[in-house]
Amino acid sequence: MDTIYYLVLVPMIYLAFFVFSVGTIIRLINIWRKPKFPTTLQIYPEKKPSWLWTLFDTFLLNSARRHNPVLWFFLMVFHFCFLLLIIGHLELIKDFRILQIIEHEIFLGKGFIGLILSISLIFFLFRRFVSPTKDLSVPEDYYLLILLFLAVIFGSEMDWARTLYGYEEMGVEDYRGYLMSLFLLKPDISFVDAPGHSFMLVLHVFFANLFLMFFPFSKIIHSFLSLPLNKLRRG
Amino acid sequence: MEEKLREELIKLFESKLSKPMQMYLETCSRCGICTPACHAYASMPQAKYTPAYRAEVVRRIFKKYFKLQGKIAPALGAAKVLDENTLDELYEAAYSCTGCRRCMVYCPFGIDTQQIMSIAKLLLIGANAEPELLTMLADVSVSKGEGIEDMKESFMQGLKRLEDQVLEKWKMEAGEMEAGETPIPIDVEGADLLYVALAGAHSIIPAAAVFNAAGEKWTLSFFEAVNFGAFVGDPTKTKLILDRIVNEANRLKVKEVCICECGTAFRVMKQMSGSQPFEVSSITDVHAKYIREGKIKLDKSKLNLPVTYHDPCQIARNGGVIDAPRYVLQQLGADYRELSADPKYNWCCGGGGGLVAMGDETHDFRMKSAKVKADQVQQTEAKILATACENCHAQLSDISKHYNMDVEVKYLSSMVADALIQ
Amino acid sequence: MSDEINVDKVMDLKGMPCPMPIVKVSKGIKDVEVGQVIQAISTDPGSLTDFPAWARTSGNEILKTEQTEEEFVFYIKRTA
Ligand code: SF4
Numbered sequence: 001m002d003t004i005y006y007l008v009l010v011p012m013i014y015l016a017f018f019v020f021s022v023g024t025i026i027r028l029i030n031i032w033r034k035p036k037f038p039t040t041l042q043i044y045p046e047k048k049p050s051w052l053w054t055l056f057d058t059f060l061l062n063s064a065r066r067h068n069p070v071l072w073f074f075l076m077v078f079h080f081c082f083l084l085l086i087i088g089h090l091e092l093i094k095d096f097r098i099l100q101i102i103e104h105e106i107f108l109g110k111g112f113i114g115l116i117l118s119i120s121l122i123f124f125l126f127r128r129f130v131s132p133t134k135d136l137s138v139p140e141d142y143y144l145l146i147l148l149f150l151a152v153i154f155g156s157e158m159d160w161a162r163t164l165y166g167y168e169e170m171g172v173e174d175y176r177g178y179l180m181s182l183f184l185l186k187p188d189i190s191f192v193d194a195p196g197h198s199f200m201l202v203l204h205v206f207f208a209n210l211f212l213m214f215f216p217f218s219k220i221i222h223s224f225l226s227l228p229l230n231k232l233r234r235g
Numbered sequence: 236m237e238e239k240l241r242e243e244l245i246k247l248f249e250s251k252l253s254k255p256m257q258m259y260l261e262t263c264s265r266c267g268i269c270t271p272a273c274h275a276y277a278s279m280p281q282a283k284y285t286p287a288y289r290a291e292v293v294r295r296i297f298k299k300y301f302k303l304q305g306k307i308a309p310a311l312g313a314a315k316v317l318d319e320n321t322l323d324e325l326y327e328a329a330y331s332c333t334g335c336r337r338c339m340v341y342c343p344f345g346i347d348t349q350q351i352m353s354i355a356k357l358l359l360i361g362a363n364a365e366p367e368l369l370t371m372l373a374d375v376s377v378s379k380g381e382g383i384e385d386m387k388e389s390f391m392q393g394l395k396r397l398e399d400q401v402l403e404k405w406k407m408e409a410g411e412m413e414a415g416e417t418p419i420p421i422d423v424e425g426a427d428l429l430y431v432a433l434a435g436a437h438s439i440i441p442a443a444a445v446f447n448a449a450g451e452k453w454t455l456s457f458f459e460a461v462n463f464g465a466f467v468g469d470p471t472k473t474k475l476i477l478d479r480i481v482n483e484a485n486r487l488k489v490k491e492v493c494i495c496e497c498g499t500a501f502r503v504m505k506q507m508s509g510s511q512p513f514e515v516s517s518i519t520d521v522h523a524k525y526i527r528e529g530k531i532k533l534d535k536s537k538l539n540l541p542v543t544y545h546d547p548c549q550i551a552r553n554g555g556v557i558d559a560p561r562y563v564l565q566q567l568g569a570d571y572r573e574l575s576a577d578p579k580y581n582w583c584c585g586g587g588g589g590l591v592a593m594g595d596e597t598h599d600f601r602m603k604s605a606k607v608k609a610d611q612v613q614q615t616e617a618k619i620l621a622t623a624c625e626n627c628h629a630q631l632s633d634i635s636k637h638y639n640m641d642v643e644v645k646y647l648s649s650m651v652a653d654a655l656i657q
Numbered sequence: 658m659s660d661e662i663n664v665d666k667v668m669d670l671k672g673m674p675c676p677m678p679i680v681k682v683s684k685g686i687k688d689v690e691v692g693q694v695i696q697a698i699s700t701d702p703g704s705l706t707d708f709p710a711w712a713r714t715s716g717n718e719i720l721k722t723e724q725t726e727e728e729f730v731f732y733i734k735r736t737a
């Protein structure tokens with residue numbers, strides 16, 4: 001059992017981050033090496049300044065709001081919460097002054113963010129079982145949602161469990177110790193191997209690792225491509 | 236399918252992979268937001284008519300041959316081998332899409348389904364499975380350009396016969412005509428404007444009358460504007476047909492190239508001719524300019540029926556000519572009604588992408604897929620449906636017959652010519 | 658109209674805008690045998706350039722072109 005814990009918590013994390021970053025960079029370089037398109041791909045009428053509208057389209061999902069408001073609501077909530085979670089995880093490595101501009105406790109959200117994410121994910125998943133979205137979907141779409149759902153559920157469970165059962169042993173400081181050790185390439189899992197609680201961490205990390213490794217080969221690359229594509233449309 | 240052919244097709248595919256294309260193919264999240272955007276789907280709700288499904292037909296091949304995912308775990312993205320079956324799917328996808336790009340407005344990433352369909356069309360050409368008729372028309376068009384010297388004579392003869400009809404619409408006094416000037420000038424070096432028409436009387440006569448009325452120093456192109464190469468999606472032929480107009484314009488040293496009422500011709504000329512010493516404008520733009528500058532005067536009392544205007548996709552949403560037709564109609568004194576509150580959401584007529592040129596073959600599909608268009612027009616209760624594209628005109632006329640609509644489909648340029656005040 | 662040319666099929670294309678005349682003829686020519694002749698009548702002046710170009714690309718032969726006040730008449734022999 002300990003071996004499995006170790007494998008997931010140390011080598012697999014390294015592997016996941018390696019695959020994620022190298023894969024993503026290669027994929028982006030591949031795109032950037034392709035020839036330019038000789039002419040415009042803009043949609044009219046145009047609105048100036050186009051870069052501002054591009055940001056608007058990209059980050060507020062303007063067209064989704066207009067054409068599918070319910071989906072838009074969940075998309076916004078989902079992406080925003082995802083962003084918060086990234087911040088939350090960064091803060092589990094160390095304090096970032098700049099992230100505390102709006103003061104909050106670490107880990108932010110008390111597990112509610114994870115809950116909201118799970119609900120959005122379930123919504124996305126259910127959509128895909130109903131036509132016409134069902135007819136468009138391919139296995140990748142379902143797997144990604146399920147992977148994310150599992151990662152998120154076990155992630156937020158860690159926080160919930162702590163408040164419910166009054167676990168004291170695995171708190172922010174312990175995670176920091178563990179993540180910092182990973183970061184400094186001196187992996188030490190003794191911070192987080194408390195019996196009874198760490199299995200959630202292991203499961204959370206396991207699914208998150210899978211997701212990270214899937215990332216460069218999947219449609220999630222849209223997180224990088226949405227901005228340039230929207231710029232093309234705005235001209 | 237033979238291995239050799241498949242390899243060739245994959246090479247063709249690769250030739251289409253520009254930066255935007257690669258991004259279009261990598262990005263779609265299959266969210267389905269674009270689903271209601273397509274008139275084909277809105278008229279006939281079947282999955283195969285949704286934009287993302289069409290694109291996915293191409294994307295599956297992309298995954299198979301160009302993506303690691305498709306090579307390692309093809310099932311994940313439902314990657315597909317390129318074979319006869321896939322070719323049939325490509326045909327169905329590409330030739331039920333008019334390339335209107337309405338779905339691009341809906342998509343949160345702005346994925347251009349028309350671009351993706353251009354891969355499908357190219358693969359079909361490579362496999363000799365494209366609509367024969369379109370290739371025939373493209374070949375005829377190319378050949379006309381090559382044999383232009385032999386045909387000049389008969390072309391000029393044909394034009395001579397139209398002159399009286401031009402004069403009927405706009406009389407040119409003997410004094411007004413400088414030496415050698417004719418109602419339809421052709422091959423005039425140093426003219427200001429080169430007018431590229433279609434090879435038909437309806438595209439030449441009204442336009443000529445308006446040019447003459449405005450006192451424009453113009454000359455008619457030997458070539459026809461329509462680019463059948465673009466319809467069938469053949470980049471080489473598209474370029475051949477385009478280039479000879481560009482060359483003619485440069486030879487005659489004109490300042491402006493004005494494209495007749497043909498959406499594809501306008502967009503190809505405007506966006507693909509590169510940087511040239513001349514401007515490219517649509518005939519609607521030019522007419523609006525004449526009115527604004529007081530060069531022509533229009534009788535405002537002629538249109539006493541409610542009018543609506545169909546924005547041809549390639550001219551408005553994809554070409555940017557939106558205000559000019561509205562201004563012209565207002566100057567014609569029209570009781571004007573918008574088809575769609577925001578012109579970028581106008582429904583496609585359902586005839587683009589070569590579907591109209593394919594004639595009877597596509598008639599059934601064109602009529603069924605244009606149900607939403609017919610409804611949209613009828614809601615305005617307009618009696619005159621103006622438009623500025625040959626393709627749209629033909630399709631809208633078919634629709635109005637098919638759905639028993641009480642509208643008359645008219646060319647905007649003809650309406651201007653008919654309202655000229657001498 | 659023509660004494661020496663033996664017409665096997667007449668196609669009335671009057672009033673059709675370009676490129677419908679050649680579209681129709683390219684279909685119609687499949688209904689006659691190689692060596693037979695179609696007489697096509699159109700009113701669109703564009704046909705004057707369309708027909709010769711089409712004949713060249715499709716490998717058929719235009720035997721004769723006649724022009725009357727209103728119409729253009731083409732005699733096309735199927736050779737391919
Ligand atoms: S371009 Fe137009 S016809 Fe083609 S899929 Fe998009 S909406 Fe439909």
Ligand code: SF4
Nearest residue numbers: 263264266267269342
């Ligand atoms: S809206 Fe865009 S991302 Fe969504 S399914 Fe359609 S093409 Fe794909």
